[in-house]
Amino acid sequence: MNRSILLGTVAAFCLFAGCQKPGGADGAIVVGEFASLTGKEATFGMSSHEGTQLAVEQINAEGGVLGRPIKLVTEDNQSKAGESATVVSKMISRDGAVAILGEVASSRSLEGAPICQENRVPMISPASTNPKVTRIGNYIFRVCFIDPFQGTVMANFATQKLKLRRVAVLTDVKSDYSKGLAKFFEQSFAESGGEVCARLDFNGGDKDFKAQLTTIKGSNPEAVFLPGYYTDTALICRQAKEVGLEVPFLGGDGWESEELVKIGKEAMEGHYFSTHYTPEAGSPKGAKFVEDYKKRYSGKTPDTMAALGFDSALVLVEAIRQAGTTEGSAVREKLAQIKDFEGATGRTTINGDRDATKSAVVMQIKGGKFQYVDTVKPQSKAP
């Protein structure tokens, strides 16, 4: 379905169903969430969903917001392209969602955001870092940093901490996230005197990367920057060993999943990636979140997406509380003014671009575990 037909359908349905006055039958405030609960990036969606769900349960246990409970409606896009606009439309038209939470992957947030913008329904992405996401319009927010910062963090880490000068870059051309992060990394790496000795592409979901890896090996790099998602990244790192490419790999938040080491095994040892959060670098509120999450999800330690999902729900509820209504434009106004809001990932401030200004952490894979290496504050360019 093309976008204008889709939007027309939403509008017609709203008129018919009277969803100008949204709300659940029981007086609940309906919040929609779209996530990759199954498929190639299932851990992204499952984690963000669990974090979001925990926040909603806690808010409801304390009486909800504006004296009403929150009803979370969740739709699975199966990690596929071309699903998110449809499920977001459904949640707005069929369920009367007053706000939308999601997605983790930038390409899928970019599919859902135009629907929210056209319907004046605020959307908060927990973890999409591509700058284009919030540029869709003034109803689109995120509670995480963006990739010009993340790219700089890893470029500076490469030149200053690892003293690298020659790096190859391997990009997933199917992913807005990967293309953006590769570009921002390259810019910063060049600015700090580094040289990109090879630039290769792949398509997320491919199984054989040996041709690219052989070319990369021939360019004699000191490291490879690979802004991929965890499944592709793990397979690529395994095949790198098979072609005898024995240099460190560096990546971004898309690596973060327990599946990375399950699939990649020893081939992941020693590699580095940047991300948003680690339970180890926590604030008091962060520590309470870790404890509550473990209790709720049979001892499981929360990852970045879980913590950001939790914070996205809290930030939304704070804006609704301050607005005193669930009306989209009023909630949007309050979201734009969120300052120093304390959540699981530390303090969130929404800046003038509707992005969050926040620190990044660098992790290293050691003994099959993610070890905390460093925190990089947003003001300081250098790690």
Ligand code: PHE
């Ligand atoms: N930042 C990634 C994107 O924009 C998604 C992601 C966030 C993945 C956090 C893992 C952890 O696509």
